[in-house]
Amino acid sequence: MHKTDWKHKFQISNNFKTIEGILSGNSMGICFEFKHDASLCIHFKPLNEAFKVDIPNLENATLLNFERDLIDEDDIEYALDIMTLFNKYPQCVVTNASEIEQLKKVIHLLEDEYQSDAASYIMLKTLLKVLMLHLIRYQNDGFLEQDLNQKRVFQFLELMETHFLNETNSNFYAETISVSSKRLNQILKEKLNLTAKQIIQQRQITEAKRRLVRSEISPKELAFELGFDSHSSFSRFFKKNVGVSPSTFKKHH
Template structure:
């Protein structure tokens, strides 16, 4: 374990290894996390979504997602964790292009499949970053530079793989319409049949297509979209819990808090306390 801690004891940036850090049981990390699977296979769970993987591959999780790996078989991995207070992916949006691609996207599988050469390159990057973490004379700027390279490379590989997939696969126009509709109407439409009616398909057809295309039911996507927005507002604004509940069109803050905790296992205030309020929240003030 090699971690740099903040004034309040939180991990700002750190590296963990599979021999000393288990992902067999559900865990909620306060940091953005990149899991480099060197070899082996298993089923990765991130909140209520899950998928099978085999290494080498990169897996991702956002702060306080409930994650674990089931059915691990000869799996070796390295975790790279970083706190939003140490490196804000919103501020560095143009440099790393990872927000909405690697993190905070309810439609994409949070993974990047690696070639052997790419796996070797990431191993070398993490090795150098680990050396900097051990070196007491290393600067924050150097650590951020290595992290930025890791994130930028992850985003580049992810985008290229998506482009290749798009070139050989046929888009489901109804599901693309559903995606756009959900992003537009998630505050007011909370039932799958409401979306099915607008899309002129049956609820059963919507469910089957959604599971095949996104790996999630329409209900999961609707809930995930609301939770994603709530997390953004808790982290990226200084609005009170009551104000956030109002903006998300909940009847009251208590109902919002129950809804949030049901789907994240943590209250909105506890989420904000652990993740913190981003520097972005104060830029427009």
């Protein structure tokens, strides 16, 4: 895949003045803040959110942003681990010198590959996965305590990843989490600025794009796999959110 085809999916930078997301709302962000006491503070930006805290030490930080379909291309267990990593806690602190050195090496490899004229999408995605697997391994060390509502957001997202193909009604998720549908939407609006329905629809679009590009499935077959009553209703939904019909999207990708 040529670099111009994926440059909007992945960005890494050391020269920035703010930590606002630089990709679409369907992206995740990580800010690696290398502190003067030799520790590493890692800040996570889940989908559709902003970073939770201001970071005063930006001159010693690295900002990484990537679209969620870079992880959706792999297995569901890995995707769930990533959702857990980004939504369970807003940040973690790594103090072990060898762990910090390992993370630095992977980050430098990502930077070198991203900046290379011959950068490879497969190589970048592989290095990103290596970095994520390191972070998943370290996730229980030094995490800050999450609030109750953040925990409910995490529960909703975890449930959605395994049930969105069959359950598109917010009542199912609210009942499973033991809150009212109204309260669930209030929490999601506060934390993610989206309702449960909007988040589920966003997930459907991401899955639809992935399957259209990576499989031989027809738009009609996909409509029913995603839980739509008809091909026409799915086509209207897809075109409204993507701008083109599913068949046109598949043809161009």
